[in-house]
Amino acid sequence: MKVTLRTLFRKREEGRKITMVSTYDYISARLCQEVGVDCILVGDSLGMVFQGRDSTLHVTLEEMIYHTKAVRRGAPDTFLIVDMPFMSYQVSVEEGIKNCGRVIKETGANAVKLEGGEEIAELVYRLVRIGIPVVGHLGFTPQKINTIGGYRVVGREEEAQRIRQDFKTLEDAGAFMVVLEAVPWQLAKELTHTSRSITVGIGAGPYCHGQVLVFYDIVGLVEDVKPKFVRRYIDGAGLFREALRRFVQDVETGAYPSEEESYG
Numbered sequence: 001m002k003v004t005l006r007t008l009f010r011k012r013e014e015g016r017k018i019t020m021v022s023t024y025d026y027i028s029a030r031l032c033q034e035v036g037v038d039c040i041l042v043g044d045s046l047g048m049v050f051q052g053r054d055s056t057l058h059v060t061l062e063e064m065i066y067h068t069k070a071v072r073r074g075a076p077d078t079f080l081i082v083d084m085p086f087m088s089y090q091v092s093v094e095e096g097i098k099n100c101g102r103v104i105k106e107t108g109a110n111a112v113k114l115e116g117g118e119e120i121a122e123l124v125y126r127l128v129r130i131g132i133p134v135v136g137h138l139g140f141t142p143q144k145i146n147t148i149g150g151y152r153v154v155g156r157e158e159e160a161q162r163i164r165q166d167f168k169t170l171e172d173a174g175a176f177m178v179v180l181e182a183v184p185w186q187l188a189k190e191l192t193h194t195s196r197s198i199t200v201g202i203g204a205g206p207y208c209h210g211q212v213l214v215f216y217d218i219v220g221l222v223e224d225v226k227p228k229f230v231r232r233y234i235d236g237a238g239l240f241r242e243a244l245r246r247f248v249q250d251v252e253t254g255a256y257p258s259e260e261e262s263y264g
């Protein structure tokens with residue numbers, strides 16, 4: 001069954017949690033759909049996780065489109081959200097609309113995600129009226145790493161009021177969902193309980209309507225960063241290393257391939 005906006009809001013109304021995974025490829029997307037993940041986000045975290053960059057700032061629109069097409073082939077029925085990359089929607093409302101429109105037309109995604117609050121409100125309003133569902137992203141917003149000044153919780157003390165205001169502004173502009181990243185759980189709880197939209201937390205505590213993590217974090221393949229909020233469900237890197245070691249050993253010793261694994 002295809003996941004739609006209505007499915008997601010029905011889940012919210014019934015008090016059932018919404019699941020989202022950020023991933024970038026066909027194989028992992030297939031697995032997500034198979035186990036019933038509601039939403040896949042093609043996150044611009046691919047700049048760090050897939051490309052090995054030290055921030056998300058270098059990712060291009062073409063790269064996001066390329067990965068989204070692969071993910072869509074693996075997960076045709078999942079609600080698919082594309083993270084709009086840095087500088088693809090900040091220059092002007094017109095350019096933002098053009099780029100978001102391209103993404104939707106070329107990839108078959110269902111929605112776009114934009115970082116920020118008041119500064120993107122006009123764009124959010126226009127997109128929603130055009131017919132493009134918008135996901136907001138508040139708290140720690142990686143595309144502002146250089147002004148935020150590194151990885152940290154955003155929304156303690158005076159910053160909380162800014163986030164409350166931005167949250168309301170996004171909802172008023174028509175955002176149907178808001179990702180809350182690295183905000184104090186008390187603030188995420190308050191926003192969730194006063195919201196019309198769907199809140200999805202990452203490092204925002206247990207009270208959001210849904211939770212999102214990066215696929216490669218969930219399966220323990222990311223070893224260079226381990227934010228406090230990540231739960232690694234298996235030691236993927238350990239399992240993969242072991243498999244590779246055995247392959248190398250088998251080739252070197254002649255144990256692979258056998259005649260049965262060959263063509264006569």
Ligand SMILES: Nc1nc(=O)c2c([nH]1)NC[C@@H]1CN(c3ccc(C(=O)N[C@@H](CCC(=O)O)C(=O)O)cc3)CN21
Pocket residue numbers: 044045048049056142151152153214216217222225226227228229
């Ligand atoms: N693999 C991966 N998972 C993510 O969740 C993720 C990315 N990459 N890249 C894009 C953003 C950046 N994120 C990050 C990356 C690192 C920390 C981190 O190192 N946090 C530490 C230190 C915090 C501090 O210095 O105060 C932590 O303990 O949480 C947090 C969020 C979340 N997103």
Ligand SMILES: CC(C)C(=O)C(=O)O
Pocket residue numbers: 022041042043044045046083179181202212213214
């Ligand atoms: C972690 C999620 C929210 C994200 O923005 C990403 O993967 O880029």
Ligand SMILES: [Mg+2]
Pocket residue numbers: 043044045056083142
């Ligand atoms: Mg992102």
